[in-house]
Amino acid sequence: MTAANDFINTYELYDICLQFLVQPTMPTYLFPFQTLASLARVSKATSSLALDTLWRTLFDPCPLLRLLPTDACKLESKKFVLIRPLLESDFEAFDKYAYRVRVVDFSHLRSGGGIMGCDLFPVLRQHRDPIFPRLLEFEWRPSAVFNTTGAFHIIASGVPAEKLTLAVRANLIDAWYQNQPWYTPADPQAIAALLHEPLASWLPNVTSIELRTEGGDYRYRDLLGGLRALTRLQHISCDFTVGPEIISYLAALPDLLSLRLDKEGVDFICDVKNVVDARRVRSGEQSFSALEKIEIHAWNYDAFCGLFGIVDSPCLHTVIFSLSNFHPIDTAFLYLVTGPDLARSLDRRDALRHVELAIPPPDPDSDVLLSPTVLEALYYCPNLEALHLNAAIVLRDADIERMASSWPNLERLFAYNGGQPPEVHLHSLGLLAALCRRLRKIEIAVDASDYKPTTYASPSETVKELWLMESILEPEDIGPVVEFLQHTFPRMVQFLASGPSWPDVMKAISSDQVNEFEDDGFTEDEEGIGDGTS
Template identity: 25%
Template sequence: MSVLAAMELEYTPVMYMDTPANVPRCLLVTEILMEVLEHVTTSDQYGPPTLANLARTCRAFQAPAFSVLWRELTDLNPLIQCLPLDLWSQDRGSITLRRPMQMSDMDRFNYYAGFVRSLFTTSPMMDGLQQSLFSQLPHLYPPKISHERHWLSILPNLLHLRWIAETPNKLRMIYWLLTPCLKSLHVTSVCPEAHTRPFLNYLVDACSALEKLALCLYGAAITESVYLAVGRLVPKLKSLKSFSCNAPFAAQISPALSCLPHLEDLQLDFNNTATFVGSRSSFPTAQNPFPSLRRVNFAFNRLSECANMLDLLQHCILTHAYFSVREYADPESVGSFVADLSTKLRLSHDSLRHLCLLQNPARLPSDAILREEYIISGTALHPLRAFVALRHLRMHVQCGFDIDDSILTSLTSAWPGLRSLHFGVYKGLPRQTKITLGGLAFLVLNCPKLAHLSLPLDARLTSSYSQERQRVLDVVRRPEMPADKRITSIYVGESFIQNSAVVAAVLLDIFPNLEWVVGTEVDRVVWSGQRDKWHEVRLAVEKHQAERPLVDDDAVWQDDDEDEDEDEWEYGA
């Protein structure tokens, strides 16, 4: 059956199909039938084999079941197995053709190919079966035909494609997969400029409706002319909403992207790339380069480069901001960047929900673990209070944080909707925070929806449990201990600790559902005793939870103001 016939079958209303008399009428409603099929395909008990059996039950189930069964592929082998059995021969892993392929051999292949919506290849290697198929396609579709119909695709209804091209031949194969209806494309290539540039030029005409494009170019593909071609390509994709690229230049890419009125998601990776810029190319720059931009993800070599990019984001109303730097930045530079975030992203004060700053240098200065200059003052973080809508904050920098209970309380009181808080807990630093268990209790009061926590503590408690519990109550000025039932694990790094039993008991008062306490597993003699004591805390927590009766806390998770975009953003995806 041809692809056209397959599509007609797919979109034919099920109530007009021939069905057995015993089929319940409710299953003739397409929406209900699709819900049943989705449940079958995701079930561990049933899965694809049951879905295939449903497709054979009656014509009413056939097209909907196939549309779910064939929707996503990781390679083309399932389709190739639909080709005639007498076409291939296999000897000791080597695939050979017994005879030349004919158009009639592709009938079943084309029928099922019409149902494929996503092809996500996960390995750069391609087996002999797939290579043999692509080698035969030029003979089945002569150059004259493929030139006249340059959008000719063996997957005519493909919407999402991820392709890894480690050789020029593998890059040429992608031409047989691109379609005018393609919505998202993720290409990883190490192919030379002579092959990469023609592909980029072809992409504009073949996939003009792209909404999401990710280009990961490495090795021989990183040349100035290739990135100039990228700069010319992107503005022509007027429907683009998401763009990701590892680029060696910053000044030239932003004006090119300013021609995209619908761009919402921008991810640029400047790490480990060449220093050249496309100086011979110029693009028009609007006063507001990114009118629709909401999510940014920038990876730079230096923190100063992140600060420069903030100038381009002043007119944006961001919801997600991720900054990653590879070289070491001193505490003063980190503090200046935090201040720039607040002053330059003024329009994002009420909208920014996800903020992340990662610093992962290859090495620290030799004296970093000895000098007090490598400590960030807690007051340097006060500008972050301007982002009142924050729900997820991650600050991992190669410096110590000089934060006490009052500073933590001052910060978190500005973020009542905070869901996750992660402060850097790197090992080998001169000083960590001064946050006590009383400060944790205040954190729970300020952020009642907190569910994920990584925070260094000063848990050197020496008195009894009752005295320490009363001390916490005195700090929060309440007769009862505030409790957060959402948090099940906390990461404390190299936090100081003295009395494991008391710390475990107080932590369980604050976090009744706590199941896991994680500390940095290091072998340094200086800290080995602290590590052992945190291990005792973990054992005490596990024992408590094992003896605790089962309690239904489902009601705790019901929120009235949950957003569709509440999941943590996939940084660097």
């Protein structure tokens, strides 16, 4: 085979093609089917991989069911129906393409009568088990409303699947849908019974599992019982209470890298701690020993403290959490994240890269004011790259100076001040620019009134985005502030600021340096942070 054919015959080439062929307004789950079908017909060199790309992700059973003979299966009134029993010879075309499917995503199609064809999967499995022998990822929303319950039969012990996302609708049957002409009745108890099958019989090779209830219905906790047989589990995410038995089991897994949990109560965590402490005394076994990322939301403060008391991993690099019932006077809780013992926690402190903290106010009209001293523990983490403080915290110039000197690798800083008057002055950003040479994005409130530049700090060649939230600026200071920003952040591509006089600053900064934004409001970062990567 020639070098040109070697290059053409790569899966990555088709991924690159897709990036240029998909229209910007097209949803990410739609592929340019017609273009790929044409590529498949060009030559033998492109045919196989173009077809692999075309069939790699299945969002709808329709393309697959259309491969069955028309005298055996047809579409009738928005529903696939079998005209006669299927024969072995009916699967000749089916087998050519079903083995190319690596990802099945039956989670997003919600229009019309839902997803057509899932009700035929039990019949297909009688002839082909597994239906997709090379399946790697399965995302499924079991629902009678959207006719997806039959997709349960895709799950089989013979597939190499490594990732399962299960989104259980809290309301399996809605009265409005029952009155639609295309609605097919289903037994909610039968659906729930499917979900209680042991996970071990579903996907024995699973390393990543995500379970969502989409509405706070906790009736499905029982389906977690099968987790004990998933010995390869590395990542788990649940948006409902899983209880102390499951958390205790997860704590003992030697290869668990990522954990996301919601709504665990302090009583549950106390039960977990008792189990873990007994295990430590009996065998010396550590808990959460390999964890790299932990994300917990809507947690009671005491439950949060209890959980971090049993996390032994020295390689924790990403911590994302939101708390309720926070005690503002407790300024030492981040030592639970970094490790309470300075001498024995050096590895944990060196590993920590990314911290996101959110503390919602106890009521909509007031914020819990956080003392900047809560950050003291993080100053001992020299490799910190991202800090996101979504809580009412009023930083001062001394705090910014401490950040700049403690975190030379800092890339992103977000600090919400809760609508309080800012106490960070504009010149402190120059110190960040000078000492944090990898800094890319700053979101903070500053006081730029009465700004008098003296000696400019060295400019930052890396900062691309600067968002000054609810900042103070007097009209007479616009000129010096513009000069400071242009000198300190010459590579900016996005600059936003809110507050009086700031629209004039945005207009004054040259259009070839940044994209101009006339809106003087502040918009949350849509990209978000939390992946723990640099």
